[in-house]
Amino acid sequence: MKDIYKKTQNDITPKHLFYNRRKILKFGLALTAYVASNSITSAFAQEMFDRKINTLEEITNYNNFYEFGIDKTDPAKHAHKLTTSPWPIEISGLVDNPGVYDFSEIVREMSIIQRTYSLRCVEGWSMLIPWNGFQLSELLNKLGVRDEARYVSFETLFRPQEMHMQETNILNWPYREGLRLDEAMHPLTIMATGVYGEPLPKQNGAPLRLIVPWKYGFKSIKSITRISFQREEPVSSWNQQNPAEYGFYSNVNPTVHHPRWSQASERYIGGEGEGYLGNLFTKRYDTKLFNGYEEVAPLYEGMDLSRYY
Amino acid sequence: MYKATKTVNIRSLFDLVRASVRKLRCWHIYLSLLVPLLFLAYDLLSGQLGVDPMRAIEKSLGVTAIYILILTLCITPFSLLTGINFIRFRRAFGLMSFFYIVLHFSTWLLLDMQLRWVEIVESLTRKPFIVFGMMGFLLLIPLAATSNNYSMKRLGKYWPKLHKLIYAAIILGGIHYLMMEKTLQNDAIITFIIIIVLISLRFFKIRKINWL
Numbered sequence: 001m002k003d004i005y006k007k008t009q010n011d012i013t014p015k016h017l018f019y020n021r022r023k024i025l026k027f028g029l030a031l032t033a034y035v036a037s038n039s040i041t042s043a044f045a046q047e048m049f050d051r052k053i054n055t056l057e058e059i060t061n062y063n064n065f066y067e068f069g070i071d072k073t074d075p076a077k078h079a080h081k082l083t084t085s086p087w088p089i090e091i092s093g094l095v096d097n098p099g100v101y102d103f104s105e106i107v108r109e110m111s112i113i114q115r116t117y118s119l120r121c122v123e124g125w126s127m128l129i130p131w132n133g134f135q136l137s138e139l140l141n142k143l144g145v146r147d148e149a150r151y152v153s154f155e156t157l158f159r160p161q162e163m164h165m166q167e168t169n170i171l172n173w174p175y176r177e178g179l180r181l182d183e184a185m186h187p188l189t190i191m192a193t194g195v196y197g198e199p200l201p202k203q204n205g206a207p208l209r210l211i212v213p214w215k216y217g218f219k220s221i222k223s224i225t226r227i228s229f230q231r232e233e234p235v236s237s238w239n240q241q242n243p244a245e246y247g248f249y250s251n252v253n254p255t256v257h258h259p260r261w262s263q264a265s266e267r268y269i270g271g272e273g274e275g276y277l278g279n280l281f282t283k284r285y286d287t288k289l290f291n292g293y294e295e296v297a298p299l300y301e302g303m304d305l306s307r308y309y
Numbered sequence: 310m311y312k313a314t315k316t317v318n319i320r321s322l323f324d325l326v327r328a329s330v331r332k333l334r335c336w337h338i339y340l341s342l343l344v345p346l347l348f349l350a351y352d353l354l355s356g357q358l359g360v361d362p363m364r365a366i367e368k369s370l371g372v373t374a375i376y377i378l379i380l381t382l383c384i385t386p387f388s389l390l391t392g393i394n395f396i397r398f399r400r401a402f403g404l405m406s407f408f409y410i411v412l413h414f415s416t417w418l419l420l421d422m423q424l425r426w427v428e429i430v431e432s433l434t435r436k437p438f439i440v441f442g443m444m445g446f447l448l449l450i451p452l453a454a455t456s457n458n459y460s461m462k463r464l465g466k467y468w469p470k471l472h473k474l475i476y477a478a479i480i481l482g483g484i485h486y487l488m489m490e491k492t493l494q495n496d497a498i499i500t501f502i503i504i505i506v507l508i509s510l511r512f513f514k515i516r517k518i519n520w521l
Contacts, residue, residue: 057360058360061359061360062359062360062361066492070490070492070494072359072360072361073359122491123491125361170492170493171492238491241492242491257435259435259436259437259438260436260437260438260488260491261436262422262428262431262432262436264425264427264428264431265425265428267363267421269360269361277353277354277356277362279360279361279362279363280353280362280363280366280420281363281420282361282363282420283423284422284423284425
């Protein structure tokens, strides 16, 4: 895999092209996945466009990946130790084609798309990140998920030799997450394999991670090695560690009170100025229900979102 | 013979320390406690605070405040142990810690919460992590306000009693630090242990160690 995470934004796209790219992306956003499906309210779309897309440098130096340390700069320091090739992924449970597939085998079969999503962390900050990857639904269709399956569960690699925090008990390793099958099948749910058109940097969850843009960031599990289909609600690591603060659903919701951080608004990391100093004055935006991705609302019709948080 | 020489050396070293401490003035303490702020400013301007400088500043100011407060608590046991009188510098430490807490709180209000009052009030009433920090800060306000000769004279025997609030304040600050992230962090745990040890020292009668 190409060693892209040592490069800066400028090495990948010259500045003038980058700004054009922004326009292209904006245009692409407006035309394709979002407004075409009449998905985002125009006000939200407008507000998203006001934010500049985070640079690769920002995206790769501000990560919550507790396997490599608690501080947001730790993953950038330690993730290089991770071996991502070969990368076997075990598919099991209520599925027609179980087995162990290598990441390269899977990704070869998928149609790669680009999606720029807002990533909203439960800690009250957000970033705008141009992912590439494939729709999870495409993979699930190829695997042939059985009708009895109601949930899908994911597991991060467990390899303490390369992920030193797995030797501590800050979380019950390996990191686990899960989705209801209809959430997993939703067209907005993707498996990211890269950012800015390049393979995923290790600190961002190489080689394969989940992205569920309407849920808090911790649901978007990184460096996945196990996917299984089941009838019961799967374990999710943060829910297990602190059920009062983190529910299974963890949909972005400004009205559900969180005991530690305000969820009514979010600081968008990525200021207007140049470089890190420009980020000193990060702007706060009102957080929207489902992180603004209102088209997922029908998934939760009739559910009390303050109870199933 | 050898032992005697060694004793003399320790004695002269001790005298040297005592003499230099005698030469120290309070403003030396005030100035040197501004050094962490200078380092922070340097780190900010040289881009070393990372992707989210606001969070780095907020945390650094808070941690500096709690460590200066820890130094404040060290002064009495240290003076008792060594027989060197540091007590006259205690006010400088206490007030400088308060100064960093004010900066920490202002950063939170202005750059972090950006004066969004509804959320500020919600945080101050419903989020234990913030409530503990705020209670610690509130307890220190009367202490800072009475850290002057006039108040000491006016309050008389009540002054030391009032200033025992520092113990409650620093414990609240330590809890605030412990609750900062999703999980416990080593730095916060170590800080909390130091605080507990320093407070426990108050329950023992410390006698001056005979160094010579």
